[in-house]
Amino acid sequence: MPTTASTSVATKRAEKTGPVSGSTNSWRLALGLDTDAPRGAWSKAGFTGPRATLVVVTVGTEPSPRTGAHAPRRVARRRWIGWRIAAPTAFVLTGVLFVASAHNSEGTDLRPGRYTDLASLVSNESRQVSDLKHQAAALQAEVDRLTAGVRNQDVRDLRAEADTLRPQAGFTAVSGSALQITLSDAPADVINSSTQDIERMIVHQQDIQAVVNALWKGGATGITVQGQRIISTTGIKCEGNAVQLDGIPYGEPYVIVGVGELTSLTAALDADPYIQTYISDSEQPDIDVGWDLTPIASITLPAYTGLRDLHYASVLQEKPDV
The missing domain is CATH 3.30.70.1880 (Protein of unknown function DUF881)
Structure with a gap:
């Protein structure tokens, strides 16, 4: 029956000295280890029947200690395990980089070729500043409206004083x-x-x-x-x-x-x-x-419509109208 494992067949001879029950070599003859015994020795020892030969079969994949024939198979296995670990790690790191890039860009293009000349950059930044100024003006108008609705007398007095200074400002x-x-x-x-x-x-x-x-x-x-x-x-x-x-x-x-x-x-x-x-x-x-x-x-x-430097503000305590 064919097998991929290495098979070695050896007929071992053993010489044993010393007395044994029965004939001295009877156990060797029984196991068929003494193939050189005379023809009549088998029957003289008291055994009948055909002689048997012990076949020693060694099956395994252990490499030769001299040549290391199976070493390439172990190296290939280590390489395969390394790839199985490295590939998922690379995919995980790539995903982390994509997520970090998307988070830092905040929806904008991070490529250096976004603007091809200074004029385009200036035009884009100017539009952004203009939009922010419009938003600031709308918020300031809302603040003025809410301030005008405050019934606190101190607020009214301060607002009247501020109105007189608006032209100079x-x-x-x-x-x-x-x-x-x-x-x-x-x-x-x-x-x-x-x-x-x-x-x-x-x-x-x-x-x-x-x-x-x-x-x-x-x-x-x-x-x-x-x-x-x-x-x-x-x-x-x-x-x-x-x-x-x-x-x-x-x-x-x-x-x-x-x-x-x-x-x-x-x-x-x-x-x-x-x-x-x-x-x-x-x-x-x-x-x-x-x-x-x-x-x-x-x-x-025209009047100034840019940003005003507001360093701090505090809420005035409500006082009853006199």
């Missing part, structure tokens, strides 16, 4: 004569051909701030930059090649309008040394930074 529209100042970078051909410092050929945030501060100093009752009403807490800062106002980036040219008495506004600009240096640079052909001053007979500037 920039929360109401303002009309009157004005000065319009336009700042712009030097033309591209001048920038490319000039040996002057390029920083003197472009408009910086400090240039805009100098004009705004001079207009305030000249008695302006309202100022806009790029059509946006600014107040004392408005932030103006450079961000790359654009200037941000309350987080919204604007490119040049920068148009600044200040409402007030024209003579006082002009005198304040003429008295500012920083602005005079800027005007001097604008008159040099190899710098040619943009400066334009235009008087306006009458204009209406």
